[in-house]
Amino acid sequence: MSATTPTGIPVEPRSAVLRTLFARGYIHQATHLAGLDEAFAAGIVPTYAGFDATADSLHVGHMLPIMALRRLQQAGHKPIVLIGGGTSRIGDPSFRSEVRPMLSAEQIASNIAGIRTIFGRLLTFGDGPTDAVMVDNADWLGDLRWIEMLRDIGRHFSVNRMLSFDSVKARLDRQETLSFLEFNYMILQAYDFLELSRRLGVRLQMGGADQWGNIINGIELTRRTTGEAVFGLTVPLLTTASGAKMGKTAAGAVWLNAERLSPFDYWQFWRNVEEADVGRFLTLFTDLPLDEIEDLAARQGAALNAAKERLADEATALAHGAHAARQAAETAGQAFGRGAAAEGLPVVTVTRTELASGIPLVDLIVRAGLARSKAEARRAIAGRGVRLDGALVTDATRVCHAQPAPERLSHGRKRHVIVSVMD
Template identity: 35%
Template sequence: MKNFVEELRWRGMVHDVMPGTEEQLNKEVTAGYIGFDPTADSLHIGHLVQIMTLVHFQRCGHKPVALVGGATGMVGDPSGKSAERNLLSEDVLRHNVDCVRKQLEKFLDFTGGASGAEMVNNYDWFKEFRFLDFIRDVGKHITVNYMMAKDSVKKRLEGENGLSFTEFTYQLVQGYDFLWLYDNKNCKIQMGGSDQWGNIVTGTELIRRKSDGNAFAMTTKLITKADGTKFGKSEGGNVWLDPAKTSPYKFYQYWLNVSDEDAKNFIRIFTLKERQEIEALIAEHDQAPQERKLQKALAQDITIRVHSEAEYTKAIQASNVLFGNSTTEDLQGLDEGMLLSLFEGVPQTSISRTDYDATATVTDLLSVATGSLVFPSKGEARKMIQAGGVSINKVKLTDPNQKASFDLLQNKYLIAQKGKKNYYLITVQ
């Protein structure tokens, strides 16, 4: 068995470890869990630290338990929040739980055995738990003074919006999760982000008081970027693991564009590469940082594991379309979803197939027919075409009077390019 705590320590992930945790893990195969709150129908890269924690836990010979909080998602954790979030309906939460389960199955081995991963939903043990039973069997074991001392509670009490009773009880609900898993799954360690420490130790305290048991806790560092901006966010918001929310191309580009300093940190946290390989990659990167070998290795590893090797290849192909010496064949090789994702946000317009067929020249197409999308006048279009600065579907135009007849991408699209970086999407309907 590999030393799990040491593995996370050299990767720069460890924040707090309860005394005795490392000894327990080195002594025997141990079940440990992390909770995932199903407030959306997809996880995002902010969850990847905890996913990778469970992956390393399993690779070190232990049994990972992924708790999907169908019940706690109805309450809302105040940790790290400045205001109470909207509570979700049971149907929405059930759908979200199913989606999260499918994503976690990409990372963890659920095939069984001593270290086979298991997934649980705390709704299963809370749905029949009556309120009076809960306050009698759980609430009496944890004092209000103990709960009030938690940082997550104190910060919210001092804030403008205060703290609802619903959120205040969250640590008891999460603490009972740990107790239930301890009693029913022999789960002896809970892990999570450093903002979860208070909730986790409430669970260990509940186990000590109610079951006379000995449980453990470990938290990971909250990831920040070198420039101080929030990790996991892009201009469009969260970077999701669901390809319908964040395309594999955009996912790949996020990692490809991280800073050198962040890449050296992220490649330890988000890949399974061993220490020697990572140190060699960093040394190689430092010799020629302009080649961005570290970012490329990071983006390749994580895109393949989250999506697939085929989607990674498509992301490379799409990147070459925008930034490399691509051809018409490269554009034609993109499926419609990738094509639209690639050119999302560029100026767009539509033209009827009848008008397209009736358009005489490329000069007319790029000015009048498309409503001055690319050029405001025929004169400007003609001048830049003659200068060799315009292409359609990666074919450079040289004659302003050339017939406006091109093989449509996916039988409906044209990509016009003006200069090196200005793209335009024309839909022929």
């Protein structure tokens, strides 16, 4: 099977894992694909992805590199999860408009404890040759001596080139502050690659597309220091079919820890994705075979809703476990009605013409009888009591449109209305 990189370089992968990464859409950019393909075909390739401990949970935006590590392990390679206990003290300047807040050692330790749990559900840890391991870069960054760092590592970096990286250039072009502390982040991330190459034989770093410059730095530092051939690969930064950033809702980030976001709300996030995204998200965020995904994505109407529920079931089972996914699906069925269970719920009717122009949500709430006035509807939204298609609504100015058309409207846990769209 042939494949083409986003930059147009033709590739005939020999290795099964590279074919899988291409087929499922995990590759945005990669260095020396032919050499990486040979390495994959020749034996186990230890591969790492890094995650800073800036919060006590990861969010769904982190799922793509974790799923890519999962694919590598499924194909017989070794994933290394790098927790940035050291780099979290500084902050990556990548495309941010402001400096990260400084975290205390206690906050970082608490955050690390919170984010560890998700990896155990998606990767198999242990002492075997392809078992995942977790490391913390505080173990080596904390021991670096300033003069030795400048002499042995700093001499390999060109400031001119560092200023040209998009993540830095964007801040400077906007005339925003870029601290010397942040500027050093890319050097420390490059050093992580070198250290992991020495300690664990790591040959590949994966990360989001915004990490490309940092990954290149690590490759060049490792090559110049040890002579080892190492590689880099980025996964795409996903947007929805309508152009919105993947993993953001009106209520904020879609967190992976149940303490931050319940499995039910996580299930609802996937259930309510845009129709055009169903096939792509099934490919990226579930283990379903590609032929089954093709069948699910081709469905229309009510059958496509069933495909969305399958996406929600599979994605939630990976992040929270099969039991939590079943409970979330059952709760959704009881609350919103699925099949025969929908009988007896009230119905509010809207026309496609109305939806084409846009219906203010507060108007729809009043029309559905869930509030007596627009002011009461706004208060219900402000009190976090309104859900549209299972997703919490926090914006009282929200407008409902035909794409996607609303299906269910809820006020509290017991008042639910089916939205019927008429021609």
